Amino acid sequence: MAVSPLVSHSPSAASSSPAKLRAANVRSSATKPENASSHQPSQNTDRELTEQLNDEVRQKYVKDKRLGEGTYAVVFLGRLRTDPSSFVAIKKIKVNAEYKDGLSMDAIREVKYLQELSHPNIIALHDVFSSKDQNLNLVLEYLPLGDLEMLIKDGNVHYGAADVKAWMGMLARGVWFCHENFILHRDIKPNNLLIASDGEVKLADFGLARSFADPYLNMTHQVITRWYRPPELLYGARQYSGVVDVWSMGMVFAELLLRVPFVAGNTDLDQISKICEAFGTPTEENWPGVSKLPNYIAPDRNHLVPTQGRDFFLRQFPNAGPVGADLLMSMCTLDPRKRKTACEVLQHIWWTSEPRPTDKHDLPRKSGGTRKMGDDLTRRGGEIDENAFKNAARKLDFSAM
Amino acid sequence: MPPQNRILDRGDDDEVCPVCKSSRYLNPDMRFLINPECYHKMCESCVDRIFSGGPANCPVAGCHKTLRKNRFRKQTFEDINVEREVDIRRRVMQILNRREEEFDSKRAWDDFLEQREEIIANLVTGTDVSKTESDLQAYASENVRSIRANQALEAQEATSFQEQQTLEQEQARLRRQAARQEYEDERREILAGREDVISRLASGKPTDAATIAREGQKILLKKSSARRSEEERIRQKQAALRNSDAKKAGAPVATTERAGDTGLIKGLKKIKTPEPEKPYDPFMGMVPNKRDYYTLRDHYPSGYLDPIRQDTRMQAGGYDVREYYSRTLLEAFAGLGCFVDEEVSKRDASTALGLSRPATEGAAMAAVTSSGLNDEKI
Numbered sequence: 073m074a075v076s077p078l079v080s081h082s083p084s085a086a087s088s089s090p091a092k093l094r095a096a097n098v099r100s101s102a103t104k105p106e107n108a109s110s111h112q113p114s115q116n117t118d119r120e121l122t123e124q125l126n127d128e129v130r131q132k133y134v135k136d137k138r139l140g141e142g143t144y145a146v147v148f149l150g151r152l153r154t155d156p157s158s159f160v161a162i163k164k165i166k167v168n169a170e171y172k173d174g175l176s177m178d179a180i181r182e183v184k185y186l187q188e189l190s191h192p193n194i195i196a197l198h199d200v201f202s203s204k205d206q207n208l209n210l211v212l213e214y215l216p217l218g219d220l221e222m223l224i225k226d227g228n229v230h231y232g233a234a235d236v237k238a239w240m241g242m243l244a245r246g247v248w249f250c251h252e253n254f255i256l257h258r259d260i261k262p263n264n265l266l267i268a269s270d271g272e273v274k275l276a277d278f279g280l281a282r283s284f285a286d287p288y289l290n291m292t293h294q295v296i297t298r299w300y301r302p303p304e305l306l307y308g309a310r311q312y313s314g315v316v317d318v319w320s321m322g323m324v325f326a327e328l329l330l331r332v333p334f335v336a337g338n339t340d341l342d343q344i345s346k347i348c349e350a351f352g353t354p355t356e357e358n359w360p361g362v363s364k365l366p367n368y369i370a371p372d373r374n375h376l377v378p379t380q381g382r383d384f385f386l387r388q389f390p391n392a393g394p395v396g397a398d399l400l401m402s403m404c405t406l407d408p409r410k411r412k413t414a415c416e417v418l419q420h421i422w423w424t425s426e427p428r429p430t431d432k433h434d435l436p437r438k439s440g441g442t443r444k445m446g447d448d449l450t451r452r453g454g455e456i457d458e459n460a461f462k463n464a465a466r467k468l469d470f471s472a473m
Numbered sequence: 474m475p476p477q478n479r480i481l482d483r484g485d486d487d488e489v490c491p492v493c494k495s496s497r498y499l500n501p502d503m504r505f506l507i508n509p510e511c512y513h514k515m516c517e518s519c520v521d522r523i524f525s526g527g528p529a530n531c532p533v534a535g536c537h538k539t540l541r542k543n544r545f546r547k548q549t550f551e552d553i554n555v556e557r558e559v560d561i562r563r564r565v566m567q568i569l570n571r572r573e574e575e576f577d578s579k580r581a582w583d584d585f586l587e588q589r590e591e592i593i594a595n596l597v598t599g600t601d602v603s604k605t606e607s608d609l610q611a612y613a614s615e616n617v618r619s620i621r622a623n624q625a626l627e628a629q630e631a632t633s634f635q636e637q638q639t640l641e642q643e644q645a646r647l648r649r650q651a652a653r654q655e656y657e658d659e660r661r662e663i664l665a666g667r668e669d670v671i672s673r674l675a676s677g678k679p680t681d682a683a684t685i686a687r688e689g690q691k692i693l694l695k696k697s698s699a700r701r702s703e704e705e706r707i708r709q710k711q712a713a714l715r716n717s718d719a720k721k722a723g724a725p726v727a728t729t730e731r732a733g734d735t736g737l738i739k740g741l742k743k744i745k746t747p748e749p750e751k752p753y754d755p756f757m758g759m760v761p762n763k764r765d766y767y768t769l770r771d772h773y774p775s776g777y778l779d780p781i782r783q784d785t786r787m788q789a790g791g792y793d794v795r796e797y798y799s800r801t802l803l804e805a806f807a808g809l810g811c812f813v814d815e816e817v818s819k820r821d822a823s824t825a826l827g828l829s830r831p832a833t834e835g836a837a838m839a840a841v842t843s844s845g846l847n848d849e850k851i
Contacts, residue, residue, distance in 0.1 A: 192757070241755055248761070254800045284796050287781050309790025311781075316791070361789030408791025415761050423755040 129201040133211060135162060140446020144178065147446045150211065159214035160198060163449050164207050178279030178452055179208055185255050185281045186210075193246030195266065195276040212449065215276070216269050218441025219448055220324070221262035224331050231436045233391055236328045237422070238429035239265075239273050240321075246275035247321055248414035251314040254284040258295040260320035262327060263448055267441065271432035279452060285311065293367075296320055298343050299336045303354060304408050306344050308367030315411040322403030329389045329400075344369065351404055352379035359407040379406070395422045490516035492523075492532045506545040509560050511538040512553050520545050561596045565589065568613045570623045571738060581740025588738070612737045644711075655704070659697070666693045766806045769799055 136149040139161065150162040165179040186197035199211040220239060223229050243265060250257050258280040266276045280295045290310040296302070302319030304312055326334035335350050337343025348354070353371045354362045358379050362368060385397035392400060399422045405411040412420070423429070488497040490505070492515040497503050504517045513533040523529050524542035531538045550556045569589050576582040595605045613620065670689035674682055762769070778794055781787050 241753075244755070245757060245759075248756075249759075252761075254796070254803075284800060287778060287792075287794070287797055304790050309786075309792075311787040311790045311792035313791045313793035313796055315793075359789065361785035364786040365789055366786075407789075409788065409793075411791070418755040418761065420755075423753055428750075428753055 126201050129199050130203065130209075132199065133160060133162060138446070139442055140448075140450050142447070142450030142452070144176070144452040145450045147449045149214070149442070159216070161212045161214045161445060161449060163210040163212055164203065165210070167205075167207060175208060179210075181281050182278045183208075183210065185250075185278045185283075186212075189250065189253060189255065191246060191249040192272055193242045193274055194249060195274045212276075213268070213274065215266040215274055215445050216442050217267035217271070217437050217439075218444035219263045219267060220265040220273065220328070222441065222444050223267075223436060223438055224262055224327060226438055229436050229438055232427075233393065233396070234427040234430045235435055236325070236392075237396075237427070238432060238435055239328060240325055241418075241423060241429050242273035242432070243275070243321060243324060244414060244417050246273070247317050248418055250275070250281070251317070251414045255281055256284060256314060257281050257317050257320075259297060260317055260324060261297045261300045262324055263444075263451075265324070266445055266448060267437070271435040271437065276448065277451070284314070298340065299323060299333045301343065302408065303344065303347055303406055304365065306340055306347070306367070307354075307362065307365035309365050312408065315408045315413060318403050318411055318414055318417060319408075321414075321417070322400055325392075325400055325403065326389065329392055341369075347406075348377055350380070351406055353377045354406045362407075393422075393425075395420075395425050398422070490514075490519060492516070492519040505548065507548050507553070507556070508538075508540045508545050509557070510540050510544065511536050512557050514548070514553070558593075558597045562593050565593050565596065565609065567624070568609055568620060569738070570620055570627070571741070572623055572626070575742055577740050577742050584740060585738055608737055651707075655700075658700070662696055663693065666696075764803070764806075766809055767802055769795075769802060771795065773798055 132153055133150045134153050134156075136151060139147045139149050141147070143166075145166055146164045148162045148164065150160045152158045152160070165176065183197070183200055186195065187200075190196065195215065196213040197210060198213065201209050201211070203209050223231065243260070247257060247260065255278075257275060257278065259277055260275070264275065264277040266274050268274055282291065285291050291312065293305045293308045293310060293312075296305060296316065300320035300323045302316050305316060323334055335343065335346040337346045348371065352358065353376045355371070355376070356363055363370070380401075382394075382398060382401060385392075385401045386394055389397055389400060399412075399417065399420045402412045402420070403417060488503070488505070489495070490503065491513070495503065495516065495518075500516075505514050506517055506520050507514050508531075511531050511533070513531055513536055515532065519532070520542060523532055524540060524545070528539050528541045530536075531540055548556055550559065566589070569585075569592070571585060573582045576585065592605055592609065595601050666689055670685060673685050673689075677685055778797070781792065781794055
């Protein structure tokens with residue numbers, strides 16, 4: 073009886089999905105330490121205990137209709153059994169052919185990081201449980217108003233500089249909070265920015281997230297949807313920092329202002345050339361050491377685009393105003409060391425200058441976001457070609473299923 | 474001071490100016506004017522004659538009011554008593570121009586209306602005139618701002634009402650025009666379709682007659698359904714437009730001033746001065762870079778980290794050692810200031826209240842998993 077609840081070595085390792093049961097185990101020790109500290113639990117009773125706890129969580133929710141389905145997950149609308157007016161989204165991760173022996177990385181990452189983060193601008197993970205067929209179910213916050221992409225694309229939705237500032241503020245706070253907790257999101261784009269019923273923008277899809285790497289540890293550069301991927305990742309950097317998310321934020325900012333993706337390359341190479349055209353060619357002068365990056369391509373000496381100054385941003389984004397253009401420029405600096413960090417972004421004077429950001433309740437909104445949430449949460453993050461993927465998702469008709 | 478009745482009885486033709494006794498019979502262009510000071514009637518030429526040289530006493534015997542020329546005006550009502558009451562009413566209403574939404578209850582509003590009528594009646598009939606007047610003046614001087622605000626509001630309402638009227642008329646006209654146009658289009662299409670069928674019948678074989686006729690019918694139906702959906706779309710757009718207009722026209726919230734100390738009017742709503750909007754905080758109350766037990770420096774000497782600082786590739790990729798400093802120090806100090814006993818008692822208290830605590834659970838779980846992972850890495 074003297075065993076501490078936190079050192080209960082996981083006897084459930086023999087189970088088919090170790091990660092899930094481990095999670096359930098830790099949860100159990102946090103909720104019911106008196107049960108978990110039973111002396112020398114036999115494998116059988118412990119399995120029963122974890123299953124019992126799992127059932128307890130599962131019984132808390134009632135699954136309702138299906139909101140969307142992708143290759144990676146199915147999203148259901150759910151509600152609390154005790155309070156039928158409280159909605160949740162239940163994301164059921166499909167057992168994937170690629171990961172027969174366990175869970176996909178995306179699911180693990182999502183659970184691991186979402187449960188650490190509790191912030192108004194990050195989607196909340198209420199619970200995790202496994203269903204009868206050994207599938208992992210994430211109980212997420214229900215965000216019925218769709219995502220930012222939907223608003224950007226809909227020509228009938230009109231928004232102004234104050235609205236953009238409000239959205240960017242919420243995005244920047246979410247990203248800053250992740251970085252403050254040493255987590256890289258690595259897939260920031262408008263359709264991962266979901267909107268809650270009160271208008272609050274929430275960062276979702278942590279399938280590509282990871283914690284800041286320790287020194288000398290390599291990270292993959294194959295992250296972040298291409299149009300939002302910073303040049304250092306395109307050049308194959310294996311050691312990078314939080315400012316990769318800041319670049320994505322800058323791209324979202326530009327897209328909010330232009331209402332079309334700002335640099336939309338068809339391939340990684342195309343993306344690099346588009347970035348060069350837009351912001352200037354990376355050279356040793358404006359980005360010391362760039363030529364040492366693994367995938368660096370020496371630019372054509374005759375077609376060097378000079379680094380763009382403030383006037384360029386002001387010309388390209390007149391509705392941002394001079395202060396906004398300055399902020400955008402500092403978010404889209406080629407050299408990651410000169411780029412602003414998420415915290416510095418939030419300290420910029422743009423936030424406090426005119427116009428004041430719109431109150432979240434007064435932001436433009438659009439109905440029909442539930443389906444969109446279904447689509448967004450079932451997507452696997454990252455490098456899938458946006459064009460091909462998007463159209464496919466749109467063509468799927470879930471209502472017939 | 475009601476004017477004497479004999480001034481008022483008059484015929485149209487032999488109207489006589491009570492001052493100069495000239496009659497309309499001799500001077501058909503004669504116009505009569507009154508001054509709201511005493512309401513004694515006199516002809517235009519008398520006014521010119523007596524008051525051109527500045528203020529003078531009323532020429533009517535027994536009336537000692539001092540009148541000014543610029544205050545003379547034409548009479549609106551035949552009955553001079555009505556004229557006078559209307560003037561008084563107008564003046565009182567201008568001062569006591571509170572609005573219904575400024576009162577706590579319907580009852581208070583009704584009381585106010587009654588009080589206003591009483592004041593008017595007092596002034597008209599001449600009871601307690603001096604006291605009523607002084608009350609009114611005191612109220613007016615104390616509530617200058619709210620009086621002015623309500624006046625502005627009234628003027629605005631009047632104009633917006635007019636605008637609304639013209640807008641509605643315009644919309645009705647557009648609707649009529651659209652309906653006419655639609656009718657015309659439909660008729661033309663039916664005719665065209667019929668002609669098309671006839672010409673095809675003329676050119677085609679006689680056996681195809683039935684099919685051609687059926688096709689023609691089908692095309693016609695298709696066209697009309699397409700038109701209908703188009704109309705529906707336009708109608709929806711117009712409805713949306715109307716809604717947005719209505720929203721814009723929404724009356725601004727009347728900001729009321731505190732009623733004066735004389736307390737002439739009871740039952741006014743307590744004024745809630747809207748809280749001044751706080752400046753926008755980009756961090757929404759969180760404090761960036763706040764560390765309880767240490768201050769983060771930009772550089773720490775470390776043989777382990779030196780190679781990174783010199784590695785151009787890692788530097789060019791943007792790897793930031795400061796993030797590592799920040800994280801390591803935070804984790805090193807993470808346990809300090811964490812008092813398990815207190816947290817446990819707090820947690821038990823919250824469970825007793827029946828609060829769900831997925832967040833704390835999650836955090837506990839996260840702490841376990843992340844610390845485990847770090848141990849593995851190091």
